Amino acid sequence: MLKRILLLACGLLVFLGSALVISEAFLNMGILSPYIEITFARWDVAVLFTILAILGLFAMVLAFASQKEPSSLLIASDYGEVRVSLQTIDSLVHQGAKKIKGIKDLKTRIIVRDGSLYIYVKAVLYGDRNIPELTEQMQQTISEHVYSISGINVDEVKVLVENVATDIKTKVS
Structure with missing residues (x-):
């Protein structure tokens, strides 16, 4: 059970962090600019963090996937x-x-x-x-x-x- 909670938390953090960076790259919301400067071209950042967001979603799905007990x-x-x-x-x-x-x-x-x-x-x-x-x-x-x-x-x-x-x-x- 603890493994599932940790997997869910990690997946959620990776997904939300990736979504934040993607939105910063495209929308220039100014949330991250005081802390980091995005120096990549916008499509590079989008591709990299989209992959991370997908991995985060995958981790969250794994956390909720039920393991079938043998019959x-x-x-x-x-x-x-x-x-x-x-x-x-x-x-x-x-x-x-x-x-x-x-x-x-x-x-x-x-x-x-x-x-x-x-x-x-x-x-x-x-x-x-x-x-x-x-x-x-x-x-x-x-x-x-x-x-x-x-x-x-x-x-x-x-x-x-x-x-x-x-x-x-x-x-x-």
Whole structure:
């Protein structure tokens, strides 16, 4: 996020600075004349700073361009490639969580970044269980279940305990 903000700021500064110099060269507004003297022919300045203005606009567009997150993971085998969708990984996470007693509700977010798999879990737990032990068990069970079924190594499982419930019905879907 910080990179996007810096790219936007730099692009904006380059664009506005270039527009100011171009307008000074053609309109002689007198804004820059006390500080610098434009000694080039007007078309030279216009071409140079038009290129800079285009680069500034390009940087601003890059700052707003969304990077599409992958929707699947690639697994290479001896016979070719297999793609496993993030929806499949999500289902595997829920299957692994069903093995653990003490979870009332579970929401997941799966992220693939630089070929690494990160799983973020928001859980509602029952209040009669030790939270550190239960969350560690969740991390281990989910990671092992996803790996054993898909062959995909989970780099990190982060758990956020969203709430603690008191009723007895389990609901992990």
